Ligand SMILES: Nc1nc2c(ncn2[C@@H]2O[C@H](COP(=O)(O)OP(=O)(O)OP(=O)(O)O)[C@@H](O)[C@H]2O)c(=O)[nH]1
């Protein structure tokens with residue numbers, strides 16, 4: 565399991581993050597991201613995951629995270645500037661990480677070995 | 679209707695034609711099997727008389743996005759003309775074994791899985807070209823999925839309107855309330871796309887939010 569700090573994530577471009585996640589997950593790793601991904605990065609990750617799925621080796625990923633918080637201050641609202649706060653995220657191979665239960669404050673997942 | 683009123687109406691529709699040339703483009707999103715195509719078919723049948731695409735209990739039935747232009751919805755005095763895009767169900771994984779479990783041959787399952795991954799890429803790309811989203815969820819299922827979180831996050835990041843259709847309320851185990859608790863910040867309409875239950879409230883909300 566790799567736990568990746570917010571500082572490290574902040575130094576990476578969206579493409580570098582997606583690459584790092586997919587390389588890790590395809591090597592059977594579970595990744596814990598301290599700060600998660602932006603919605604745009606999540607969309608990129610889904611796209612890239614789809615291009616790399618192959619019938620016998622890689623069926624995709626499982627992601628666990630909480631919805632982003634939209635902490636808009638009044639001024640940001642006036643200027644329609646969204647402030648997105650991303651959150652703790654766990655990513656793993658679809659065949660190894662399974663969600664048991666997920667609600668607002670608690671995610672239960674099980675990790676199995678291949 | 680008096681002549682003045684008629685003139686006014688014509689004028690206002692002319693005004694709309696000139697200044698509102700671009701119709702709002704609305705994507706119908708959600709996980710596989712949520713009932714997106716069933717809903718798209720109903721909307722298009724109700725307002726144009728045509729049909730959209732095939733519906734099936736096998737997930738990833740829709741593997742190419744389909745667009746229908748110029749669907750005018752009128753409700754409670756508001757009128758909107760929309761381009762409606764029915765998208766392939768979004769997922770973070772596609773396993774061909776799932777198709778085999780539905781009785782398809784291995785080769786066909788692998789081919790469908792490949793098409794499903796391409797469909798998902800297409801659906802993600804469409805997110806950049808929309809003015810609003812109807813997010814369809816199956817109210818019998820857990821709403822806290824990455825797919826829902828990602829679609830909502832992307833709309834919020836762009837300050838674009840999003841309407842949640844809590845579908846399949848005809849089923850006894852459905853719970854639109856669970857969805858409302860999960861995503862309280864967005865308008866939600868409980869519907870059955872299959873039997874049409876509460877569909878008029880959805881049209882009302884569509885006219886209100888996407889106008
Ligand atoms: N009970 C019930 N079943 C529904 C409802 N809406 C859709 N279904 C059923 O759910 C299944 C999937 O419907 P589709 O409309 O194909 O779902 P979709 O979201 O377009 O699925 P994909 O294209 O595979 O992503 C079909 O068997 C539908 O008949 C509903 O309101 N109630």
Ligand SMILES: [Mg+2]
Nearest residue numbers: 714715739740
């Ligand atoms: Mg469909």
